[in-house]
Amino acid sequence: EAQVTQNPRYLITVTGKKLTVTCSQNMNHEYMSWYRQDPGLGLRQIYYSMNVEVTDKGDVPEGYKVSRKEKRNFPLILESPSPNQTSLYFCASSLFGQGRGGYTFGSGTRLTVV
Amino acid sequence: GIQVEQSPPDLILQEGANSTLRCNFSDSVNNLQWFHQNPWGQLINLFYIPSGTKQNGRLSATTVATERYSLLYISSSQTTDSGVYFCAVFMIYNQGGKLIFGQGTELSVKP
Numbered sequence: 001e002a003q004v005t006q007n008p009r010y011l012i013t014v015t016g017k018k019l020t021v022t023c024s025q026n027m028n029h030e031y032m033s034w035y036r037q038d039p040g041l042g043l044r045q046i047y048y049s050m051n052v053e054v055t056d057k058g059d060v061p062e063g064y065k066v067s068r069k070e071k072r073n074f075p076l077i078l079e080s081p082s083p084n085q086t087s088l089y090f091c092a093s094s095l096f097g098q099g100r101g102g103y104t105f106g107s108g109t110r111l112t113v114v
Numbered sequence: 115g116i117q118v119e120q121s122p123p124d125l126i127l128q129e130g131a132n133s134t135l136r137c138n139f140s141d142s143v144n145n146l147q148w149f150h151q152n153p154w155g156q157l158i159n160l161f162y163i164p165s166g167t168k169q170n171g172r173l174s175a176t177t178v179a180t181e182r183y184s185l186l187y188i189s190s191s192q193t194t195d196s197g198v199y200f201c202a203v204f205m206i207y208n209q210g211g212k213l214i215f216g217q218g219t220e221l222s223v224k225p
Contacts, residue, residue, distance in 0.1 A: 033212070043200075045212040056210055088155055098211055099145035099204020102162030108155045 002027045006091050006106035013081055013113055021076045021109050023091030029104075031094040032074040036060065036087040037108075043090070049074055050097055081113045116141045116205050120216035127191050127223050135186040135219045137201035146177050148186050151198040151218070160186070160199075191223045 004025045013019055025032065033048035035058075045058030049068040063085055065077040074093075078085060091106040117140035127133055137146070148160040161168050161175040163184065168175055172191075177184040188195055198218040205214050 031210075035213075042217060043213070043215045048210050048212065050210055056208060058212055090157060092213075098206050099143075099213070102145070102147050102159060103202075103213065104159055105149070105157040108157065110155065 002104070004091055004093050004104050004106040006089075006109050008109060009107060010110050011112070013111070015082055015113055016080050019078050019081060019111075021078075021089060021091075021111070023074045023076065023106060024072050025074075025093040025104070026072065027093065027095065027104070028071065029093035029095050030071070031097045032068070033058070033092050034064070034066065034074070034076050035090045035092065037090065038087050046076070046089075081111075083113050085111065086113050087111060116143065116203055116214050118201060118203055118214050118216040120199075120201060120219050122219060123217065125219060125221045127221065129191060129193060129223055129225050131191050131223075132187070132189045133191060133221070135188070135199055135221075137184040137186070137216055139182050139184075139201075139203050142182070143179065143203040145204045146179075146184050147202050147213075148175055148184070149200045149202065150195075151200065153197055157200075188221075191221075193223045193225055196221055196223050 034046040035043045037043045047066040049055040089109045092103045094103045095101045119138045145164045150158045163175045163177045165179045172189045174187045202213040202215045
């Protein structure tokens with residue numbers, strides 16, 4: 001089944017403890033991105049990647065890192081999480097860039113930083 | 115940047131009723147998607163519809179790109195249709211871009 005898989009689905013962690021949210025797609029998509037969703041602010045892009053080793057900042061990149069060493073994987077790294085990074089996170093992928101063909105979203109990761 | 119506006123913001127239906135959700139966008143786009151966010155938070159892709167009409171079961175969508183709007187039709191609504199419906203368009207910037215989401219229509223279907 002074609003899908004974007006995120007793990008974990010739920011995570012509670014403490015301030016400052018490094019964590020990684022994994023994202024993997026099995027559709028050979030070139031374009032991948034991370035969004036966070038917050039009440040009243042909607043969905044905002046954190047980082048995106050147009051292909052292996054090609055990444056760029058979105059609207060809210062502070063406090064996050066990404067890497068794209070393989071086409072299928074695009075992990076989101078929080079080096080020192082803070083409570084303001086408590087949010088619902090989504091990974092998305094698309095076969096083409098520039099929105100063509102549409103996006104497939106993962107099931108989301110609900111992160112709480114205490 | 116592109117503005118995306120959805121209406122109505124909230125909608126309450128009795129099971130079996132039909133509804134139409136609207137999405138207006140401020141600039142020419144060559145792509146548009148409709149998503150359903152279910153009560154568990156998952157974002158489900160409903161339609162990729164840059165223009166024309168598509169149907170999938172009880173749902174259908176129409177985009178008139180020249181007039182900058184899209185409509186999502188839900189017929190014979192069921193309680194499982196409850197959740198938030200988003201439309202989104204892609205905005206190009208730098209060598210990439212991002213999805214611009216509307217604020218959503220929150221649908222509640224009562225049994």
